[in-house]
Amino acid sequence: MTGARNSAVGEQGATRAPAPSTARPKSKASAKKAAARPESRLAMVRRARRINRELAEVYPYAHPELDFRNPFELLVATVLSAQTTDLRVNQTTPALFAKYPTPEDMAEAAPEELEEIIRPTGFFRMKAKSLLGLSAALRDDFGGEVPGRLEDLVTLPGVGRKTAHVVLGNAFGVPGITVDTHFGRLVRRWKWTEETDPVKVEAEISAIFPKSEWTMLSHRVIFHGRRICHAQKPACGACPIAPLCPAYGEGETDPDKARKLLKYEMGGYPGQRLNPPPDYPGRPAPPLGANGSTNA
Numbered sequence: 430m431t432g433a434r435n436s437a438v439g440e441q442g443a444t445r446a447p448a449p450s451t452a453r454p455k456s457k458a459s460a461k462k463a464a465a466r467p468e469s470r471l472a473m474v475r476r477a478r479r480i481n482r483e484l485a486e487v488y489p490y491a492h493p494e495l496d497f498r499n500p501f502e503l504l505v506a507t508v509l510s511a512q513t514t515d516l517r518v519n520q521t522t523p524a525l526f527a528k529y530p531t532p533e534d535m536a537e538a539a540p541e542e543l544e545e546i547i548r549p550t551g552f553f554r555m556k557a558k559s560l561l562g563l564s565a566a567l568r569d570d571f572g573g574e575v576p577g578r579l580e581d582l583v584t585l586p587g588v589g590r591k592t593a594h595v596v597l598g599n600a601f602g603v604p605g606i607t608v609d610t611h612f613g614r615l616v617r618r619w620k621w622t623e624e625t626d627p628v629k630v631e632a633e634i635s636a637i638f639p640k641s642e643w644t645m646l647s648h649r650v651i652f653h654g655r656r657i658c659h660a661q662k663p664a665c666g667a668c669p670i671a672p673l674c675p676a677y678g679e680g681e682t683d684p685d686k687a688r689k690l691l692k693y694e695m696g697g698y699p700g701q702r703l704n705p706p707p708d709y710p711g712r713p714a715p716p717l718g719a720n721g722s723t724n725a
């Protein structure tokens with residue numbers, strides 16, 4: 430969708446932002462007709478794939494939003510990301526990895542020192558326990574390396590399927606669908622599935638797309654959920670895929686008001702990563718404690 434990547438400048442000087450949707454999803458008559466006729470499986474699959482293609486044009490730079498330099502850092506960062514933002518994790522991990530760069534180092538950490546460093550991410554006692562346990566398991570059972578297989582990863586303390594897929598997809602190039610809160614919300618809004626159980630959602634969505642798309646699809650959908658299709662106030666009036674969305678109108682439809690709801694690079698704010706990939710069009714996130722409006 431060419432209109433999705435335009436030169437519109439966001440509130441605070443974004444370099445790239447989505448076009449406010451000028452296309453109405455459907456005329457009243459055709460919307461009524463379409464509503465009366467349930468969408469076939471084939472039509473839904475075609476629409477889903479088209480949404481994916483359009484999101485690929487809107488977010489050609491979609492990527493994992495955790496900073497990491499190796500599989501161990503990604504694993505630890507993903508465990509820390511439970512119940513907090515990727516931004517907060519990214520602001521916390523530089524000090525953590527400076528002190529404990531390897532599983533061997535982290536396995537030997539004094540629990541209270543580890544807890545103090547990761548405190549900003551919340552639930553720090555439980556997370557410290559997971560990090561100590563998984564570091565010891567990596568050291569003792571996997572030769573100090575993060576394993577590249579789902580069945581091994583999920584045996585590590587604090588590591589479930591979601592974490593395992595993030596690590597496999599982004600550190601090992603193994604295709605996987607990451608069903609987080611954004612992904613689940615959006616695919617239900619788009620009527621790709623009605624399931625709420627993440628394992629069932631994963632199974633249904635993986636049947637719609639070829640394996641080669643799974644990892645990037647996950648990034649694009651999560652990017653869209655964080656920037657435009659928010660849980661509380663989706664910015665429908667500024668959404669480039671509005672014509673394909675059955676939930677259009679669930680959020681703000683006025684283009685000017687909707688544009689004000691956009692987040693991160695779409696709204697001209699810093700992103701979540703302190704070290705984003707070179708093609709990221711937004712600004713890097715500020716370090717912990719630094720001044721910097723993030724609208725996270």
Ligand code: SF4
Pocket residue numbers: 618657658659663664665666668669670671674675676677678679680
């Ligand atoms: S609910 Fe609104 S913001 Fe979300 S995808 Fe649909 S049109 Fe876009």
